[in-house]
Amino acid sequence: xxxxxxxxxxxxxxxxxxxxxxxxxxxxxxxxxxxxxxxxxxxxxxxxxxxxxxxxxxxxxxxxxxxxxxxxxxxxxxxxxxxxxxxxxxxxxxxxxxxxxxxxxxxxxxxxxxxxxxxxxxxx
Amino acid sequence: xxxxxxxxxxxxxxxxxxxxxxxxxxxxxxxxxxxxxxxxxxxxxxxxxxxxxxxxxxxxxxxxxxxxxxxxxxxxxxxxxxxxxxxxxxxxxxxxxxxxxxxxxxxxxxxxxxxxxxxxxxxx
Numbered sequence: 001x002x003x004x005x006x007x008x009x010x011x012x013x014x015x016x017x018x019x020x021x022x023x024x025x026x027x028x029x030x031x032x033x034x035x036x037x038x039x040x041x042x043x044x045x046x047x048x049x050x051x052x053x054x055x056x057x058x059x060x061x062x063x064x065x066x067x068x069x070x071x072x073x074x075x076x077x078x079x080x081x082x083x084x085x086x087x088x089x090x091x092x093x094x095x096x097x098x099x100x101x102x103x104x105x106x107x108x109x110x111x112x113x114x115x116x117x118x119x120x121x122x123x124x
Numbered sequence: 125x126x127x128x129x130x131x132x133x134x135x136x137x138x139x140x141x142x143x144x145x146x147x148x149x150x151x152x153x154x155x156x157x158x159x160x161x162x163x164x165x166x167x168x169x170x171x172x173x174x175x176x177x178x179x180x181x182x183x184x185x186x187x188x189x190x191x192x193x194x195x196x197x198x199x200x201x202x203x204x205x206x207x208x209x210x211x212x213x214x215x216x217x218x219x220x221x222x223x224x225x226x227x228x229x230x231x232x233x234x235x236x237x238x239x240x241x242x243x244x245x246x247x248x
Contacts, residue, residue: 002247003246003247010196011196013199013200014199014200015198015200015203017197017198017199018197018198018199020197020229021196021228021230021235022196022197024232024235025238025239025242028235028236028239029239032243033243036246066242066245066246068242068245068246070196070238072134072145072146072195072196073137073141073142073143073146074139074141074142075137075139075141075142076137076138076139079139101245104196104238105144105145105146107241108148109237109240109241110234110237110238110241111145111148113233113234114149114194115152115153115156116233117228117233118130118132118149118153118190118192119153119157121190121225122127122157122160122190
């Protein structure tokens with residue numbers, strides 16, 4: 001069974017403009033996979049929370065969800081807070097197949113894209 | 125005159141492993157531009173601070189520095205805290221040519237790289 005929902009999980013910030021890049025990623029994913037529910041969720045400051053986003057996806061029928069932490073790197077948020085939150089969510093939704101992707105900084109292709117962007121910027 | 129130093133400015137975290145991806149970006153940049161000083165600096169929890177990294181680069185002779193905030197998006201850290209910090213640094217180093225790049229999430233090519241990575245991960 002293929003993925004039915006992608007939940008992009010970001011840190012959140014007080015400034016509403018902070019969320020703009022995450023909204024662009026969401027739109028790009030939705031355009032590429034129109035049959036998949038693509039949602040944003042936030043740890044702090046912004047809504048929906050991860051719990052609320054998962055509950056909404058599940059209510060819409062998603063049983064197989066990929067959770068994408070849009071964090072630069074693995075620190076306390078991803079190594080400690082997120083597993084606790086996921087465990088709590090799985091208690092609430094025991095039949096859910098919830099897979100958690102690594103951090104952005106764990107993807108060599110994204111690190112290379114950042115390196116290339118810095119090189120272009122530093123040459124401009 | 126070309127850039128003499130690139131300072132990668134990251135949020136910082138309590139967990140030392142959090143810095144690993146930033147170290148990889150630093151290494152990739154240094155390999156691509158061996159003549160440029162490439163340094164990491166952190167806002168919180170980790171050292172050196174941005175002030176210390178700039179002072180070190182300047183002490184080594186860099187007059188033209190590109191500052192790269194390795195933050196996902198522009199929030200209070202980049203829109204409020206960083207300009208104040210840069211102003212303070214420029215008071216300390218008035219002859220420095222210090223250029224600040226935008227956030228990672230302001231680069232369409234990096235957002236696309238993230239989207240592509242999520243699509244691959246969600247299909248796996």
